[in-house]
Amino acid sequence: xxxxxxxxxxxxxxxxxxxxxxxxxxxxxxxxxxxxxxxxxxxxxxxxxxxxxxxxxxxxxxxxxxxxxxxxxxxxxxxxxxxxxxxxxxxxxxxxxxxxxxxxxxxxxxxxxxxxxxxxxxxxxxxxxxxxxxxxxxxxxxxxxxxxxxxxxxxxxxxxxxxxxxxxxxxxxxxxxxxxxxxxxxxxxxxxxxxxxxxxxxxxxxxxxxxxxxxxxxxxxxxxxxxxxxxxxxx
Numbered sequence: 001x002x003x004x005x006x007x008x009x010x011x012x013x014x015x016x017x018x019x020x021x022x023x024x025x026x027x028x029x030x031x032x033x034x035x036x037x038x039x040x041x042x043x044x045x046x047x048x049x050x051x052x053x054x055x056x057x058x059x060x061x062x063x064x065x066x067x068x069x070x071x072x073x074x075x076x077x078x079x080x081x082x083x084x085x086x087x088x089x090x091x092x093x094x095x096x097x098x099x100x101x102x103x104x105x106x107x108x109x110x111x112x113x114x115x116x117x118x119x120x121x122x123x124x125x126x127x128x129x130x131x132x133x134x135x136x137x138x139x140x141x142x143x144x145x146x147x148x149x150x151x152x153x154x155x156x157x158x159x160x161x162x163x164x165x166x167x168x169x170x171x172x173x174x175x176x177x178x179x180x181x182x183x184x185x186x187x188x189x190x191x192x193x194x195x196x197x198x199x200x201x202x203x204x205x206x207x208x209x210x211x212x213x214x215x216x217x218x219x220x221x222x223x224x225x226x227x228x229x230x231x232x233x234x235x
Contacts, residue, residue, distance in 0.1 A: 040134040047127045054120040061113035071103035
């Protein structure tokens with residue numbers, strides 16, 4: 001029955017030990033299914049051969065039955081013909097006896113062929129049951145293989161993630177996150193400070209200069225000098 005049958009035929013402890021040593025359960029399961037399919041192909045070939053034998057034997061059986069019936073019918077016809085006077089009674093008895101002897105010989109052949117057909121039917125029943133069992137096992141293992149492949153992919157992905165997580169130092173991660181939070185908070189505070197500075201009210205001088213458009217009226221230096229001298233004389 002392939003690898004599965006061989007595996008489960010050994011003892012429980014040995015079976016568990018063998019399973020533990022499997023490097024790739026998916027590949028081993030695939031190999032087991034291939035073995036089962038080979039067994040199924042062999043059974044199908046034997047089934048076809050036995051069916052062909054059964055067809056031939058059944059055909060020979062029907063032919064033998066027909067010949068036995070034919071010999072009996074001929075014996076009856078011989079006796080009837082003798083009764084009608086168409087044949088000597090002694091000759092009719094002799095020929096009828098020979099016909100019945102042939103019928104008995106053919107009847108033995110009929111019994112032999114009947115037994116052969118019955119034996120072939122029994123073998124066909126056993127092979128059909130085995131084929132049915134193999135097909136059921138193959139379907140079961142193929143379903144389990146699909147599940148096993150899915151579980152294998154999930155376990156490999158989970159193992160990869162867990163290995164990645166195991167390489168990460170949680171304390172370093174928390175420290176790095178805190179530094180990033182402080183850096184972002186500092187940048188936000190600096191941006192807010194610049195915003196407040198840009199919104200401070202202007203001084204009166206700034207407002208005057210803005211109103212004049214940058215034009216500062218020129219003064220008469222000579223007039224200012226005379227006024228200053230007069231102020232000094234009065235004092």
